[in-house]
Amino acid sequence: MTPVAPLPRPAAGRGGGLRRWYEDGLGWATAPGSPVRLVTGLRFDVLDVPAEAGAAALRCLDPRSPVALHGGRMRFLVAAGGADELPGLLEWLEWGGLDLDLAVIGAGGRMEAPPPPVPARRSGPREAAVWLRPPEPGSEVEASLPALSAPGGGGGAADLVRLVDTMANECHRVRLRRACAQPLAFS
Template sequence: MVPTVPLVSTVPLPRRPRDPDDRARRWYEDELGWATAFGEPLRLVTGLRFDVLEVPAEAGYAALRHLGPASPVAVHGERMRLLVAAGGADELPGLLDWLEWGALPLDLTAVGAGGHIEAPPPPDRNGSQGAAVWLRPPETGCEIELLLPTLSAVGGVAGTPDLVRLVDTMATQCHRVRLRRACAQPLAFS
C-alpha cells in the first residue's frame, strides 16, 4: 500500500485590500519601494532594502558627519535610527570585535533581516507625540541602496559612507554617553 501524501497548497493567503486613506503606507510601498509589515502601527521591514543601527540620540548626532546628506535618519524618543545597507546588522558584532569594542557593553543595537521598525510619518505629515520622526527623510526617486553606509571592500560605490567609520564613531560616542551617565549617578554607600 502506497502512503498518500497530503497536498500542500502553495497559493498565498489573500491580501487584505489597502485602505485608500492609508497615505503613509502607500508612500513607503509605492514611492519608496519599501516593504511594510502587516498591521498597525505602520512598521518598515528591515533586511530587504536596508538595515538599521540604533543608538542613543546623543551618540547618534556625532555620527551624522559620516553619513551622506541623503542617508535617511529617524529619531524615536531618545533613540536615533540610522539606515545602513542591508546586511549591515549582521556585520555589527564582527566590526565591534575588530574595532576592539566587542568586550564593552554599548547601547548600540542593529535590526536586520526579519526585523522591523516603527515607520515615521512621511515628511509632509505630522505623527502623534512621542512617535518616530524623520530627522533626514528618505528621498523618493533614488536608489537608497547606493547611498547607505556599507563595508567599502564589499562593493561600496564611490562616495558611499563607510560602515566601519560609522560604527567606530557610534561605539565611541555610546561609550562616552555611558561613562557620562555613570559619573552622574550618586554613589551608594551601605
C-alpha cells in the first residue's frame, strides 16, 4: 500500500493563527471568511482619519489605546457606541456641516485585522493593515478606549470629546493644506 501524505495544514499567518489571536487572546469577534476582519460595535468602534491628521491625535490618547494604519488612513479604536455619538459631537463642537474626511465604523461594521506585532520588522504589502499601537492580549483593552465621560467622572480612558475635537481640527488642517497646494483656476 502506498503511504498517503498528510494534507497541508493551513498557515497560521493571515488565517487561523490570526483569527485565534483576536478571538482567544483578546476576546474580539471576527467575521467569517478571508481576509480576517474584526467585527465592530461589540467591543469597540473605529474612528477613521487620514494618517496625516491622525498623527497629531496620537498625542491625546492613552498609550494603551490601539491604533492601526491601513493604507493612508489611521484607525483609532474607541469605546463601543462612539460611532453613534460622532455626528452629535461634531455638531456640538461646531464642526458639523464641514467635509472633514472623518469616518466611523460602528455596529455591524468590519475592520481589516492587522497581524499581531512582530518586533523589528514590518511584514506584508504597504497597503496591508498594521498596528501602530497594538492591543495587548490579557489586558483590559476596552478600559483604555476613548469614551464619553460622565460629568465629574475620573475614568482612566481618554475623553472621546477631546479626541474628536483634535481629529476634526487636524482633518480640517489637512483639507486646507491640500486645497492650498492645488493650483488656482482663473477664468
